[in-house]
Amino acid sequence: MDVVLGIRLKDCTLIATSKSVTRGISVLKEDDDKTRILNEHNLIAFTGEAGDTVQFAEYIQANIQLYSMRENDIELSPKATASFVRNQLATSLRTRKPYQVNVLIGGFDTKTGKPTLNYIDYIGTQAILPYAAHGYAAFYCMSLLDKHYRPEMELNDGLKLLEMSIKELQTRMPMDFKGVIVKVIDKEGIRKIDV
Amino acid sequence: MSDPSSINGGSALAMVGKDCVAIACDLRLGSQSLGLANNFEKIFKINDKVMMGLTGLASDVTTLHELFRFKNNLYELREERKIEPSTFANLVSSTLYEKRFGPWFTGPLVAGLDKHNKPFICGFDSIGCIDYAKDFVVSGTASDQLYGMCEGLYQPNLEPEDLFETISQSLLNAVDRDTLSGWGAIVYIITKDKVIKKVLRTRQD
Amino acid sequence: MSRRYDSRTTIFSPEGRLYQVEYAQEAISQAGTAIGILTTEGVVLACEKKITSKLLDNDGTAEKLYIINDSMIAAVAGMTSDASILVNNARVYGQQYLKTYNESVPCEMLIKKICDIKQGYTQHGGLRPFGVSFIYAGYDDRYEFQLFTSNPSGNYSGWKATSIGANNSAAQTLLKKDYKDDLTLKQGCELAIKILSKTMDSSNLNSEKVEFATLSKGKDGKIIRKIWSDKDIDLLIKETGVLDAKDDE
DSSP, X not given: OOOEEEEEOSSEEEEEEEOOEEETTEEEESXXXXXXXXXXXXXXXXXXXXXXXXXXHHHHHHHHHHHHHHTXXXXXOHHHHHHHHHHHHHHHHXXXXXXXXXXXXXXXXXXXXEEEEEEEOTTOOEEEOSEEEETHHHHHHHHHHHHHOOTTOOHHHHHHHHHHHHHHHHHXXXXXXXXXXXXXXXXXXXXXXXX | OOOGGGSSOOEEEEEEOSSOEEEEEEOOEEETTEEEESOOOOEEEEETXXXXXXXXXXXXXXXXXXXXXXXXXXXXHHHSSOOOHHHHHHHHHHHHHXXXXXXXXXXXXXXXXXXXXXXXXXXXXXXXXXXXESSEEEEETTHHHHHHHHHHHOOSSOXXXXXXXXXXXXXXXXXXTOTTSOSOEEEEEEOSSXXXXXXXXXOOO | OTHHHHSSSOOXXXXXXXXXXXXXXXXXXXXXXXXXXEOSSEEEEEEEOOOOOTTXXXXXXXXXXXXXXXXXXXXXXXXXXXXXXXXXXHHHHHHHHHHHHSSOOOHHHHHHHHHHHHHHHHHSSSSOOOOEEEEEEEEETTTEEEEEEEOTTSOEEEOSEEEESTTHHHHHHHHHHHOOTTOOHHHHHHHHHHHHHHHSSSSSOOTTTEEEEEEEEOTTSOEEEEEOOHHXXXXXXXXXXXXXXXXXX
């Protein structure tokens, strides 16, 4: 019941992930970071089968970084990054043991100067969305975001909207997910925001 | 419920008119009951006179679109000409049959005009059996409803404008009776000198 | 001396040379000239066709110019049959990249890929190296218009203007003299024809002996790859006035 949430704003993308790690009825950790930095302007947030998630995210991270090393420090665009990840998951789906990982990729395209948000599930379904969430969190958040989201929102309004979504999740979700880590991707790169 | 062809939802159809063909699809992408996107196009351009529709598992829709773009680009480079719709249909068929014992979960459609500008449409099952038709072909989660609408509304030899009206009404009224389809629609009319794209605004529920 | 080092696997001679690779390069310097010129508005490729016979039944398609993908054209000097293998590899790789990343392959990455294949045949044994050099005209959003060459050793390099094949040193000298950084595409085309007319053996230049291609940007920002028709080439030759200049001499 992890929370993975993303909102694309006017000139940045927000990614929020829950801090709890649970196994059965136990909470094992309450400061977990379910994201990995792929390169200066791409962040992957993940949820799914324990073990698969980190393994997959770090495999992607290694490949994206390898690309930049080979290509004279040129970084892969958000679109290319998302396509690559989708392809990996779609290929994995038809193997003996597919990765059961759902991801959001928050990015900032330095060529077009636009922030992006990519939704990709373990099947390989890819969609470019203004706001997205995986798992049960999606059921509670989407209607809220449908009503309040505006594409021209600045960071501050975005954070307010995020706060509203988290509050709703804290009210409606059956367990305590120990709050969220929030990260922003904009033209300056990736940074953590204290909430 | 866990049938791969109806996780994401979506429908498409193609129709033959007088010296023209039309192909249309809805725009919904869902995850079971939850709607994810209302801009997921399921019709792809192959060349100026051939288009294909792909419904079913969204992941396979994307994969197959990429795969056919790959194959078609190489065809154009090696043959130095555009592919004919019937040739492309056979390419689709053999590509699908390659995965006979672990198929792509899609229902493709092909629509186009051949080198004499004669209309061509066909549909496929998930393992590549070609369904040639001289009137209409349907595919997707609203295919039952689409058959009904097309049987009722279709007339042969319609001009492009009338064909557009017929295919639009068939699609719109079929997807309104399907929870997994809808959320907007797109219609393409292929005529001998141009392709017309029309975006239909529909109910968003 | 060379006899001992060129019959088997390509290995170094005591002077530190790879004879097989050098022979391949020698074979190319007999082949028809190809010229590439980078201009501010695009890239020009021009090739000399060596075999022209009235009896040759050709469908009119270019034999020394190959479209690699939406944003690259390659000109060939050397063995056409070897070239077609590499061109096929390049095309497939271009499409594989497009499929995984949904973006056009960066020019240098594709060239590097082809050169890795070429290099492989200079090192592991039993087979001869590819007898082809290429000039690549390309565009990508990293470095915009680009011009590269590659040779049988698997080396590649980027250029403002270059040539491969017969008389390439003469062509190179002429290019060095007449190349300017602010050439327009039109001026680039004229320069290519002018140089080709001087380096080619035959006196009267016409579309039967020349293949021509340009890579440029359209008004909508799309890349235009154009392999010229015989009519367009003849018109360019006429406009450039290289034939009249020759008559005066």
